[in-house]
Amino acid sequence: MNGYAFTLAGAELVACASGALWWADRRLLCFSDLHLGKAERMARRGGAMLPPYETQDTLERIEADIRACNATTIVCLGDSFDDLAAADSLSEAERLWLTRLQAGRRWVWIEGNHDPGPIDFGGTHLAELHSPPLAFRHIARTSASGEVSGHYHPKARLSARGRGVSRPCFLIDGDRVIMPAYGTYTGGLRSDAPVLSTLMRREALAVLTGTKAHAMPMPRGEALE
């Protein structure tokens, strides 16, 4: 996979430029924060009526990633749906598409704060997935190690010859990786936010996603007390 290779608790992982995480030994591909059905949820709540194509777009990219590495296990790391009702709002075509992707693969839905309950899709529903040496959960725990999480939608900014560039990114240190949001309609939290500076060690890396993965020292802010 096109990405940045690193080791976490002995597991050899690749932070893909697409925003997915690849664990080749287990043929496991992990996506975080898909937020499927976001546009529908906003409209339902009387907000803006955004172009209703983001579920389609997210599924297209998931499919391309799965095909590229021929993954056999898929982990969706929580906030896969923008809320529980959004999971029901997917069109028939989108439901079939998802079912087709699931066929012949182990598919794990981790609960997130947006989708805390069971959803009406095939696959395994878990609060956390323990797959030693790694643990997959939605929100990072300060004391954990070997942990893969999402939730924060980290992004990093840097200035390259005066050009400010901001990209969704992985945050990686010796204990954990925090994944970028994969969904099409997702924004980001800057890596210098106190909560991220508190979670990540001093030597943490940010791996910028996009057409290529670029690793850099994580841009930090002040940590929480």
Added chain:
Amino acid sequence: MTALPRPIADWFARNGWQVHAHQQAMVERAQDPALLLIAPTGGGKTLAGFLPSLAELHEDGRAGLHTLYISPLKALAADIKRNLRRPVEEIGLDIRIEDRTGDTSQSQRKRQRADPPHILLTTPESLALLLSYEDAPRMFAGLSRVVVDEIHALAESKRGDQLMLALAQLQTLAPQMRRVGLSATVEDPQAIGDFLACHPQPCKILLADPGPDPDIAMLKTDQPPPWSGGGGAYAIGAVMEEVKKHKTTLIFHNTRAQAEIFFHNLWLANSENLPIGIHHGSLDRQQRQKVEAAMVAGQLRAIVCTGSLDLGIDWGDVDLVIQVGAPKNVKRLVQRIGRANHQYNAPSKALLVPANRFEVVECVAALEAARERDLDGDPRGRGPRDVLCQHILIHAAAGPFDAGALFQETQCAGNFRDLTRAEFDDCLEFCATGGYALRAYDRWQRLQRRADGLWQLRDPRAAQRIRMNIGTIQDSDTMKVRFRGHAKALGEVEESFAASLSEGDTFLIGGQIVRYEGLREMTVEVSKSASRKPRVATFTGTKFSTSTQLSQRILRMFQKDHWPELPGHTAEWLGLQRRVSRLPEPGRLLVESFPHEGRQHVCVYGFAGRNAMQTLGLLLTRQMENLCLDPLGFVATDYAVLIWGLEPLLDAKPLFHAADLREGLETWLAGNAVMKRTFRASAVIAGLIERNTAGARKSGRQATFSSDILYDTLLKYDPEHLMMQITREEALRGLVDFGRIEEMLARTKGRIDHVTLDRVTPLAAPLFLEMGRVPVNGAAEERLLQEETERLMTVSGIGDLKGA
């Protein structure tokens, strides 16, 4: 002749004033459905607008709203309130005058809706907000007059388009309402009149005596201006001398950044410590108000400013206007010069300071045009549909409406008179369902059609969201700047500029040099710095393009045999260009090819204005890439684009096929950042993106995301969506300005003069010194990113941790 009521006439007499002829005419024509008064600054224009109201309120002092005054500036509304109270009190009229702007308190606003004053002073946005409430019909039912101040400025922007829709709505609520517009000198009064009037009613135009011709000239300096650049620093000494000779001088600049540098340099040369201030739109409001107050009190000898002082209250004692940098637009120059009209019957005095050699030509051309009163301006065109979408939503917030009636009402707004029912229905559909090819929101429509055929909000709570989104002024992504440990803001810088700063960098803001310390809660924190060489903050402030008419005038000037009106150094430069190559002509397109420092260069003298030339650069380099000419980059100015690459251009003709350029706009340019910015502006106005979400994005909440994603999604899945149609229409003007490229192609009709030379030409040479070079390689960002991340990894030493 309609006489003024006795007490008002007496008041004039008591003060020893004569009623101006145009003031009298306004009173006589008070019953006209629409009236446009064009008068210079200081001509008692505002009073002329209000005299009929005072007269009518004197005759019939009934309660309720009589006159609505609308100005583009909040400050102006507050100021008029003060100025109007004097005659009202001195005449002894029992008239309540109040203003209502974004700054008005909540309780005051509530009361104004329940019990409106006789005269309400407000802005287009506050009026739109008032019209979004259910009680609007009651509040406006008795409205007799509406006075639109500075209508020439409003007519140039979407704020004016929105205002005219609002007036159409008011006219339905108050059929007896008469309209008055007050304007500075404009090139086409009839166009403003048509804009103001309720279509198809006529609008009478009253022209006040414009006063004596202004006294304008170029500023004489010891040394000639430099070959390029825009600061005018070479003229600091001469400007300082003029400031000393005059009571109060306004020094206009075209950009905020240039104003900052000039102000900084002016103070370095200000050995007598004359009180000189700075005023521009990126400074903190309190700071600006302080400068304004000092100005009114006559405490300042000069103000370095930008377009932020183009409008607004009379400054009293301004006796000189200096324009630094080419004026770009003759009309604006004339209006700026009018700011020095401290005495109605004395000529305004103004000096032009060209910032570089080419601007000498432009300044001379602008001087000629100003003397001939040959003003420029491009017709605004049809009312934009993003504004109409917002208007439909405002209507819906006020209550259920009938689509047919609303369409009819819309056509009364002059700028929307050509709107077809189908176009209107598209906008309504967008407001109701989002208007997507994939009909996803049938259950969650924003507007629903009731059994009786009227449209209403599905969820009444949506009205609040609509109100929060009212307005057409574009928010820019800026960040506040303040001293570390202080709460007070100095001003704002663009977010992208802030992102490019690292600790220790210094920059100029509000005339001070500050040192960047860091970011804290989305604020740029700085400390005082003693550095002498600051960087300059970039600001969003509009970069104006040289107008079509002024560009034409320059081209015509080039055709003369010699140029006695130009300074010697500039005339010699043009003469040299004519000898070694040729000078551009109005009906032809000059293209030069020459090698320079190992690169092949192409210079295209399109004279289409900065934005269009920038777009042309993007389109031409793309075509050159297809022709395997390996272009590497380009730089654009108002008159030319210079492209460099590896292979020489042998035939220029194939580059300028109109169809190819148009296709480039449709296909390739569609993915460009300027199109995304254009989309974003319209998407916010039309209500696809909520303004408050734009704010939340800045604060970094992960629930919100960039509008670029929406644009990319529509481009991929629904390219014919209304918002994409609007974006393409907007691309004909503004940042993309493809309309000017079309104009250039129509003017030159394939008559291309391609001159191949062995070295750089005199006219092209200054372009090599221009800032703002654009690299062509689309992969440039990725490459830069690679370099920079690798550098950071190496510097920090943690690159070695890989795989640890």
